[in-house]
Amino acid sequence: MNDGVRDEQLAALTTESARPELADLDLRPTHELVRLMLDEQRAVDAALEAAAGSLERAVDAVAHRMRRGGRLLYLGAGTPGRLAALDAAECPPTFGLDPGRVVALIAGGQDALGGAREDAEDHGADAVASLEAVGAGPDDAVVGISASGRTPYVLEGLRAARALGCLTVAIANNAGAPISGAAEVAIEVVTGPEVIAGSTRLKAGTAQKVVLNALSTLVMVRLGRTFGNLMVDVRPGNEKLRDRAHRIVVEATGASTTAAGSALEAADGETKVAVVMLLAGVDAAEARRRLSDGAGVREALGG
Numbered sequence: 001m002n003d004g005v006r007d008e009q010l011a012a013l014t015t016e017s018a019r020p021e022l023a024d025l026d027l028r029p030t031h032e033l034v035r036l037m038l039d040e041q042r043a044v045d046a047a048l049e050a051a052a053g054s055l056e057r058a059v060d061a062v063a064h065r066m067r068r069g070g071r072l073l074y075l076g077a078g079t080p081g082r083l084a085a086l087d088a089a090e091c092p093p094t095f096g097l098d099p100g101r102v103v104a105l106i107a108g109g110q111d112a113l114g115g116a117r118e119d120a121e122d123h124g125a126d127a128v129a130s131l132e133a134v135g136a137g138p139d140d141a142v143v144g145i146s147a148s149g150r151t152p153y154v155l156e157g158l159r160a161a162r163a164l165g166c167l168t169v170a171i172a173n174n175a176g177a178p179i180s181g182a183a184e185v186a187i188e189v190v191t192g193p194e195v196i197a198g199s200t201r202l203k204a205g206t207a208q209k210v211v212l213n214a215l216s217t218l219v220m221v222r223l224g225r226t227f228g229n230l231m232v233d234v235r236p237g238n239e240k241l242r243d244r245a246h247r248i249v250v251e252a253t254g255a256s257t258t259a260a261g262s263a264l265e266a267a268d269g270e271t272k273v274a275v276v277m278l279l280a281g282v283d284a285a286e287a288r289r290r291l292s293d294g295a296g297v298r299e300a301l302g303g
Contacts (some may be wrong), residue, residue: 013174014190015147015204018197025195040195044207047173047189051211054187058169058215061185062141063222065167066101067294070139072216073131073166074104075157077121079201080145080171080208081106085113087212093241095225096233096272102216105130107153124156131160138165143215145208146170147200149177149188158182171211173204187211224296227252232272232297245271252297253278276300 025033062072074084085104092099105127106112108120120126136142142161144154149172159182162168170183173191180186189211191203220226225233230252236245249260252275259278266284267273275297276287290300 013148013150014192015173015194015200016198017193019193019195022195036195040203041206043192044189044203044210047191047207048210051187051189054185055211055214058143058185058187059218059222061167062143062169062215063219065139065141066219066223068139070137070141071100072102072219073134073136073140073142073161074102074212075127075131075142075144075154075161076104076146077107077151077153078112079205080147080154081108082113083205083209083212084143084145087216091216091220093235093237094231094233095220096235097220097225103134105134105157107151121151121153124152127153127157128160131157131164131166136161136164136166141167141169143169143171144179144183145172145212146177146179147173147204147208149174149179151179155179155182169215171208173200173207223294224299227272227275227297232275234271236269236271242269245269245274249274249278272297 066072074088076084081104085106088102088104091097091102107123107126112120142158144158146154155178158168158170158179162182168183169185169187170177170179171187171189172179173189175188175190177188180188189207191207194200194202194204196202230248232248232252234241234245234248236242246257246260246264248271249255249264250257253260255263255278260274263274263277267277267287272291273284273287276282276290277284280287280301287300
């Protein structure tokens with residue numbers, strides 16, 4: 001493929017298009033620019049709504065793989081890679097998950113988290129090597145994120161993941177994206193041209209963040225990592241979180257603050273264990289036994 005053809009294909013993407021009506025953007029007053037940026041979120045909301053069905057399929061499919069012991073592996077370059085790394089980092093403290101269960105593989109490695117490595121996205125072989133290095137296999141779900149939907153790092157990574165037997169999910173901001181064809185579940189959130197032409201850290205990035213938030217959160221709900229809407233697997237690593245854990249136990253069980261505190265102490269600070277202790281009327285050892293093998297609170301209570 002020569003550069004002329006490649007440029008023509010790239011220019012045809014809605015995420016790369018320039019909006020003629022914004023040619024005077026830098027001449028407009030600040031209040032108008034602020035309103036314009038805020039109004040852009042309406043397009044994000046509409047695009048997300050159109051992708052809801054695909055997101056639902058992805059949640060159930062990823063949860064199925066993780067329920068049998070697999071991992072959620074993200075593939076991304078640039079903004080999508082950094083958003084994926086943020087999502088992966090926040091899952092363990094929020095849902096009590098081992099850090100290795102949600103992993104972000106980003107083009108350019110750790111150096112790309114704090115600074116741009118624009119050339120890294122062109123090296124699809126690096127994604128293949130990263131998947132092999134982490135031992136990706138049939139129990140894992142691999143989610144590739146690319147605004148253009150054609151990033152080589154993500155595209156080649158998804159193809160390799162599928163060959164390894166992984167579940168594959170694509171998140172793109174263009175319709176009919178190549179990565180969509182490479183994945184079993186395609187989430188296309190078509191956000192359209194950006195205020196700054198081609199700057200996909202804007203609407204496209206916002207949509208990606210929402211999809212990643214929804215995907216990981218709802219997978220954790222399906223895995224029993226919440227009780228109702230309560231973070232019963234939260235890891236209380238600081239004073240704020242210890243207070244939150246105490247309030248969660250009180251709200252989940254209806255126990256007094258004193259009883260909740262005693263249960264948490266007996267449970268060595270494990271919120272979910274304390275909840276099961278109080279609701280089932282058992283000691284910490286029995287609560288842990290009931291919660292073994294990844295059971296949620298409802299399963300531990302026989303529900």
